[in-house]
Amino acid sequence: MDFGPYLFLASLEGAVTAAVLALTAVGLSLVFGVMRVVNVAHGEFFMLGAVVAWWVASYAGGHPAIGFALALLIAPIVTGAVAAVADFLVLKRLDYDPERTIVATIGLLYIIQQTVLMTYGPEARPVEAPFNVRIYFPWFGYSTYKFFVIGAAVAILLGVWLLMTRTRFGLVMRATQLDRETALAFAIPVDRVYALVFGLGAALAALAAVLIVPIQQAHYLMGGDPLLLSFIVVIIGGLGSLAGTIVAAVLVGMSDGIISVFFSPTLAKIIATLLVALVLVFRPQGLFGKRAL
Amino acid sequence: MLKLRDIQAGYGEATVLHGISLEVAAGEILCLLGRNGAGKTTTMKAIMGLIPVTAGAVLLDGENLAQIAAHEIPKRAIGYIPQGRRLFAELTVAENLEIGLMVRGHGSATREKVLDMFPRLRERLRQRAGTLSGGEQQMLATARALCIEPRVLLLDEPTEGLQPSMIALIRDVIVYLREQGVAILLVEQRVDAVLSIADRVAFIENGRNRDTVDAAALRADHSLVARYLGV
Ligand SMILES: Nc1ncnc2c1ncn2[C@@H]1O[C@H](COP(=O)(O)OP(=O)(O)O)[C@@H](O)[C@H]1O
Ligand SMILES: [Mg+2]
Numbered sequence: 001m002d003f004g005p006y007l008f009l010a011s012l013e014g015a016v017t018a019a020v021l022a023l024t025a026v027g028l029s030l031v032f033g034v035m036r037v038v039n040v041a042h043g044e045f046f047m048l049g050a051v052v053a054w055w056v057a058s059y060a061g062g063h064p065a066i067g068f069a070l071a072l073l074i075a076p077i078v079t080g081a082v083a084a085v086a087d088f089l090v091l092k093r094l095d096y097d098p099e100r101t102i103v104a105t106i107g108l109l110y111i112i113q114q115t116v117l118m119t120y121g122p123e124a125r126p127v128e129a130p131f132n133v134r135i136y137f138p139w140f141g142y143s144t145y146k147f148f149v150i151g152a153a154v155a156i157l158l159g160v161w162l163l164m165t166r167t168r169f170g171l172v173m174r175a176t177q178l179d180r181e182t183a184l185a186f187a188i189p190v191d192r193v194y195a196l197v198f199g200l201g202a203a204l205a206a207l208a209a210v211l212i213v214p215i216q217q218a219h220y221l222m223g224g225d226p227l228l229l230s231f232i233v234v235i236i237g238g239l240g241s242l243a244g245t246i247v248a249a250v251l252v253g254m255s256d257g258i259i260s261v262f263f264s265p266t267l268a269k270i271i272a273t274l275l276v277a278l279v280l281v282f283r284p285q286g287l288f289g290k291r292a293l
Numbered sequence: 294m295l296k297l298r299d300i301q302a303g304y305g306e307a308t309v310l311h312g313i314s315l316e317v318a319a320g321e322i323l324c325l326l327g328r329n330g331a332g333k334t335t336t337m338k339a340i341m342g343l344i345p346v347t348a349g350a351v352l353l354d355g356e357n358l359a360q361i362a363a364h365e366i367p368k369r370a371i372g373y374i375p376q377g378r379r380l381f382a383e384l385t386v387a388e389n390l391e392i393g394l395m396v397r398g399h400g401s402a403t404r405e406k407v408l409d410m411f412p413r414l415r416e417r418l419r420q421r422a423g424t425l426s427g428g429e430q431q432m433l434a435t436a437r438a439l440c441i442e443p444r445v446l447l448l449d450e451p452t453e454g455l456q457p458s459m460i461a462l463i464r465d466v467i468v469y470l471r472e473q474g475v476a477i478l479l480v481e482q483r484v485d486a487v488l489s490i491a492d493r494v495a496f497i498e499n500g501r502n503r504d505t506v507d508a509a510a511l512r513a514d515h516s517l518v519a520r521y522l523g524v
Binding site for chain 1: 341342343363364365366367368373375379382383384388391392393395396437441
C-alpha cells in the first residue's frame with residue numbers, strides 16, 4: 001500500500017480511538033470538575049461496562065444487534081448505579097477530601113477488578129458487532145461498525161453537552177461545581193448531585209466500553225489503558241474543562257492511532273506521556289484550562 | 294419569626310459561637326454589629342445549616358432548622374446574600390436568577406418583579422456574572438435571593454466596597470422589603486450605614502451576645518455605639 005492510503009487507514013483507526021477516549025475522558029473530567037475527586041477507579045468502570053455488555057449480549061440471544069442494543073442501555077445503567085452506591089457508601093463518608101478519595105478509589109479499583117475476576121473469570125471474551133458490513137475503499141476494506149462507533153460517540157457527547165448547557169440538571173451541576181456551599185444555600189441537594197455526577201461519569205466510561213467491546217473483547221484487566229489515556233487527556237485538556245477534554249482526546253487519540261499504525265503502540269504511549277510532562281511543566285493549567293484552579 | 298436560642302457552632306473542632314440568641318420579627322430589621330471576626334458571618338452560616346449547630350436551636354415559626362438538611366432550609370423561604378456576594382461567576386445573570394427561582398419553584402412573574410427592582414440586570418441577562426461591576430454583582434446577589442420570595446432575608450455586609458449611590462439603592466430595597474413584611478437580619482461593620490434603617494441592633498463579640506438595643510436609642514445617643522463597639 002502507498003503512503004496515502006496507509007495514512008488514511010491510520011487516521012480512521014485514530015478516529016475510533018479518539019471517539020472512545022473522548023467519551024471515557026469526559027466522564028473522568030466531569031467527576032473531577034464537579035466533585036474535585038480524582039477517580040482512579042475510572043478505568044474499572046470502563047471494564048465493568050464491557051463485562052456487563054458481554055453478559056447482556058450472551059444472555060440476549062437472537063440477532064447480535066439485539067444483545068448489543070440491550071448492552072448499550074443496560075451496561076451504563078448498571079455501572080452508573082454501582083458508582084453512585086460507591087459514592088454514597090465511601091466518598092461521601094470521606095467528605096470528598098481530595099487525598100483520601102484518591103486512596104479510596106484505588107481501593108475501589110481493586111475491589112471491582114477482583115470481583116470481576118472471581119465471577120467473570122480471566123478469559124477475554126468478544127461481543128459480536130451488531131452488524132458486520134464492510135465498506136471497500138480502493139486500497140482496503142473497512143468495517144462500517146467502526147464508523148458507527150465514531151458516530152455514536154459524537155452523538156453521546158452532543159447529548160452530554162446539551163445536558164450540561166440546556167437542562168436544569170446541567171445548570172445545577174455547573175452551579176455545584178462553581179460553589180458548593182452557595183449551591184446548598186440555594187436548596188441544591190449537593191449530596192444527590194454528587195452521586196448522580198459520579199454515576200454519570202462511570203456510565204460514560206461504560207458506554208465507551210460497550211462501543212469498543214466488539215472490536216477489543218472484554219477482559220478484567222482492560223481498564224488500565226483507558227485510565228492512563230483519560231488522565232493524559234484530562235491533564236492536557238485542562239482539569240474540569242469539557243471542551244478542552246474533547247479537543248485533547250481527539251489530539252491524543254488520533255496521534256495514538258497514527259503512531260501505533262506506523263510505528264508501535266508503545267511509542268504512542270511514550271509520546272503521549274511525554275506530552276503530559278511538557279504540559280505540566282510549561283502550562284500546568286492544561287492547554288484550555290483557566291489559570292486559577 | 295426567626296429565633297436563635299443559645300446556639301453554638303464552629304468549624305471542625307473550633308467552636309466560634311458560644312451561645313448566640315437573637316430574634317427577628319416579620320417586618321423588622323435586626324442589625325448585627327460586631328468587630329471583624331466576632332462571628333457575624335458564622336451566625337448566618339449556622340442559620341443556613343452550612344455549618345453544624347452543636348447546641349441550641351434555630352427556630353423558624355417554631356420549627357428547628359438545626360435539625361433539617363441544609364438544602365431544605367432555603368425552601369422555608371429564607372433568602373441568603375452571602376458576604377462577598379458568592380455569585381456563580383461562570384454562569385450568566387439569567388442562570389444565577391434561575392438558581393434562585395428553582396428553590397421554591399417560582400416562575401416568570403417573580404423574575405419580572407425582581408428585574409423591575411434592578412433594571413440594570415435586565416440589560417445584562419446573558420452576561421457572565423463574573424464580568425459585572427461590583428455594584429451590579431451586589432444587585433444580582435440580592436436579586437437571586439429575592440427570587441426565593443423570602444419571608445426571612447439574611448444580608449451579610451451588602452454594602453461592602455460599594456459606591457454611595459449603590460449603597461442607597463440597596464438600602465431602599467431593604468426598607469421596601471421590611472414594608473412587605475420580610476424579617477431581615479442585616480450584618481454591617483459600619484454603624485452609620487445601618488443606624489438609619491435598623492429597628493434594633495444586636496451587638497456581638499467573640500461569638501457571644503452583648504446587649505440588644507433599639508436603634509432609636511443609638512440614634513439619640515451616639516456615645517452608646519462607641520461604648521458597645523469599644524472604639
Ligand atoms: N472557614 C473557617 N474555618 C475556621 N475558622 C473560621 C472560618 N471562617 C471563620 N473562622 C473564624 O471564625 C471567627 C468568626 O469569623 P466570622 O464569622 O467570619 O466573623 P465576622 O463575620 O464577624 O467578621 C473568626 O475567628 C474566624 O477566624
Ligand atoms: Mg463576616
